[in-house]
Amino acid sequence: MAEIKLIGMALIMVSAGAIGCIFGERAKREIKILLSLSRCLMMFESEIRYCGTTVNEICARICAGGEMWSDFFGYISDELADNNSNTDIGMIWEKGMKLFDISKGLSIEDKEEFLRFGRELGSSDRESELGRINMYNDYIKGRLSYLEKNINERVRLCRLLGVTAGVFITILMV
Amino acid sequence: MDKLDEICRILxxxxxxxxxxxDINFTLLQEVRLRPFRPLIIKYNGKEYFVSVRKKxxxxxNDAYIVTGNDIRNTFLALSEFSTYAFEEEMRQGYITIAGGHRVGIAGKAVIENAKIKNMKYISFINIRVAGERHGCADRVLPYLFDGNNMFHTLIISPPGAGKTTLLRDIVRQVSNGCALVCGKNVGVVDERSEIAACYHGIPQNDVGIRTDVIDGCPKAEGMMMLVRSMSPDVIAVDEIGTAKDMEAVSYAMTCGCSVIATLHGNEIKNIRNNKNIISVFGRYVILKFNEYGKRQILIYDQRGVQMGGGD
Incomplete structure (x- = not known):
């Protein structure tokens, strides 16, 4: 009986620790996602500034580029090219965010900003479009510098909280 | 993609x-017009009709479908491929060319800066003009345009709407493909307003021949210089020349050994003869005009202004 209890306690502590590690990794992944999004925005900026490329074509190029956001932008490109679609870009963007995991890796605030960016994309003249892209990219850079500065503490905290929670549950069970 | 798909893609x-x-023959469809809170109108086989909600x-x-503001807004978004910024220049000019070479005219409130149109906002009027090519319309003109295998520098003159761009396009196609009169030549087209080749995403939507290179949306003078330097064309085709800069580029292309076919707004050979720059450089003048009965006439003149051929 005692052995089973010991095994149970060990399992609880290991699982709680693992959950902490997963949350830590998620924090690291958020940085990677934002970095990839920043690169996509740079592509938007250069394509609009120098070639006046349409949103559909830019999304298709990002999709072909193998970024973390490839599937999402591939979906946007396909939907925009669909001649039977009676939806607008905002609706397509929102649907894409629900469909693809990549945007789920963002915080709630970042998700809102990303959705706002998508809704307004392509609706104005070149200067305003570039201004909006730059503004959003600055926001992402700000988020990235904040996250990168605190990433080690966040990962450590997640792991520690996981282990501590495991220990706490074990004590409660004993 | 057929004509119906190309049009419905933006509607x-x-x-x-x-x-x-x-339930109509879409090859006879000529225009679709959208105006806010006005009936949906199409021009079909030369006649104007309303479109009813029963798809007739x-x-x-009273039976016509009334176009809403939302219909126009969504049509414009689809037309601009959800990328308004990508069509700024076209919007300034008042039209956008879509897949299939169809031209969509737009009107709304012009945004003016320094007495020039900067942009267009509140787009409220849309006119989809269905493209139609006339293969063979140059057959009567072509025999006068060649000296052996060499082509004369040719100027096509007509008032708006008489068909000079259509004629130019067919000449380009036949010269490029080769015909009974001449073997195929490399043709360079400077298509400033996308009227000749009607390029969409860089691909000509009109048949301009197998040996034709197109510079789309480029100012005529710069485009002609670029073509001469980069594509070594035998013939350069350009629509609606007029400025001194255009004539300078035409002269440059001619001195480089290219034959030039150009069009110009005008009515009579005597009006053109007043312009010494123009009369001295072209070897053939093709005048398109409507006679007093409204019938189209083609008149061909040589360099001295002597009529060589033509008729109704």
Whole structure:
């Protein structure tokens, strides 16, 4: 009986620790996602500034580029090219965010900003479009510098909280 | 993609559904007009009709579908491929060319800066003009344009709407492909307003021949210089020349050994003869005009202004 209890306690502590590690990794992944999004925005900026490329074509190029956001932008490109679609870009963007995991890796605030960016994309003249892209990219850079500065503490905290929670549950069970 | 798909691709919501549902021969469709809170109108086989909500053509305005502001907004978004910024220049000019070479005229409120049109906002009027090519319309003109295998520098003159761009396009196609009169030549087209080749995403939507290179949306003078330097064309085709800069580029192309075919707005050879720059450089003048009965006439003149051929 005692052995089973010991095994149970060990399992609880290991699982709680693992959950902490997963949350830590998620924090690291958020940085990677934002970095990839920043690169996509740079592509938007250069394509609009120098070639006046349409949103559909830019999304298709990002999709072909193998970024973390490839599937999402591939979906946007396909939907925009669909001649039977009676939806607008905002609706397509929102649907894409629900469909693809990549945007789920963002915080709630970042998700809102990303959705706002998508809704307004392509609706104005070149200067305003570039201004909006730059503004959003600055926001992402700000988020990235904040996250990168605190990433080690966040990962450590997640792991520690996981282990501590495991220990706490074990004590409660004993 | 057929004509119906090309048009319905940009017509969203109800207008798209109604046009798609019409039981008509779409090769005879000429225009689709959208105006806010006005009936949906199409020009079909030379006649104007309203489109009813029952997907039928009608002449009764009470039966017509009334276009909403949302229909126009969504159609414009689809037309601009959800990328308004990418069509700024076209919007300034008042039209956008879509897949298939169809031209969509737009009108709204012009945004003016320094007495020039900077942009267009509140787009409220859309006119989809269905493209139609006339293969063979240059057959009567071509025999006068060649000296052996060499082509004369040719100027096509006509008032607006008489068909000079259509004629130019067919000459380009036949010279490029080769015909009974001449073997195929490399042709360079400077298509500033996308009227000759009607390029969409860089691909000509009109048949301009197998040996034709197109510079699309480029100012004529710069485009001609670029073509001469980069594509070594035998013939350069350009639409609506007029400025001194255009004539300078035409002269440059001619001195480089290219034959030039150009068009110009005008009515009579005598009006053109007043312009010494023009009369001295071209070897053939093709005048298109309508006679007093409204019938199209083609008149061909040589360098001295002597009529060589033509008629109704």
């Amino acid at each position: 969203r919501d109800m207008p798209g559904d109604l046009i798609r549902g019409l 053509l009608t002449e009764d305005i």
